[in-house]
Amino acid sequence: MKVISMVPSWTETLLCAGVNVVGRTRFCLHPKDKAANAKNVGGTKDISWEKVRDLQADFLLLDREENTKEMAENSPIENLVSHIREIEDIPPFLTTLGERLQNDLLLNYSDRWQKVAERKITSRSLANIPGIKEWITPLKDTCEQFVYLIWRDPWMCVSSNTFIGSVFHHLGLSGYHWSNEEKYPQIDVNDFDRNKTLLLCSTEPYPFHRKKDILKELGFSCAIIDGEPYSWFGYRSLLFLEENGS
Incomplete structure (x- = not known):
């Protein structure tokens, strides 16, 4: 066919x-x-x-x-x-x-x-998030949550009630994922506590890797994360979860 x-x-x-x-x-x-x-x-x-x-x-x-x-x-x-x-x-x-x-x-x-x-889900720490490609600024010991960013100007993120949120849940990280009723809300990063929040900047759709200087100036713990295994919900994310699942 x-x-x-x-x-x-x-x-x-x-x-x-x-x-x-x-x-x-x-x-x-x-x-x-x-x-x-x-x-x-x-x-x-x-x-x-x-x-x-x-x-x-x-x-x-x-x-x-x-x-x-x-x-x-x-x-x-x-x-x-x-x-x-x-x-x-x-x-x-x-x-x-x-x-x-x-x-x-x-x-x-x-x-x-x-x-x-x-699969039974067990918790893991923010320091062990799979798919991190590069730490822009180090992870602070005081971090208690993360925000998964997909866009800048305006800043937009992914909430927990999405497929991406489901992947984080099955990786044992749902307790850290900032949540909102909207799936892809527009946010102001200045509303978040810089000592308690990790910014995860997805490789897609926005090219955050080209804005490293801007990300450093924000004052948050910040990392570039491979967005494909978190959002490509077929064979790619299957292999990712089989390898990294709890």
Whole structure:
């Protein structure tokens, strides 16, 4: 079967499982050697329906948070839509995909995700957060919480009621994660105690690694963290949690 995937996480997962992905977004980067063979049909919020029709795929793969409602409503071909809010949402959807595509590897991924979801969670310290790429300023002994930043000007962060928050929970770090009712709230970093708060600056979507001097001047404990294993909810985050899970 031929699939067009407009979800970078699913594109990587399908390609790793040997699925024939014929169309993708311009943000579908992994795995590089295989993703390059699929035709770019747009972005996560925009799509060329002409290119979709030309590919004659069996179905279009979307996600409720990654893509727009209009993409599902206007699709000229069958579409399958995921809604991944937490780790527990992944196994059943992978089972659906595996059965739809008759793919044993996807079913295997589903079983492995289920084991991750059922794993007993133990706590870990802020000093042992997996995925840290670089400490911009040292971790203070007085730190009691962290804020996961995804944007600057304005400052925006990720709350605990997201897939990223679910990953931190399964890593034993939920007790430290600053929470808000909004999933991706705009914040003022000056509202946080500089002695008690660690700023985790994600590698995506904002290029924090280019703003190290600005981050140092803020006066917080601060680190650059690899955002992909925390937000790419398919095969990439599975390997990450299997390696680093509690």
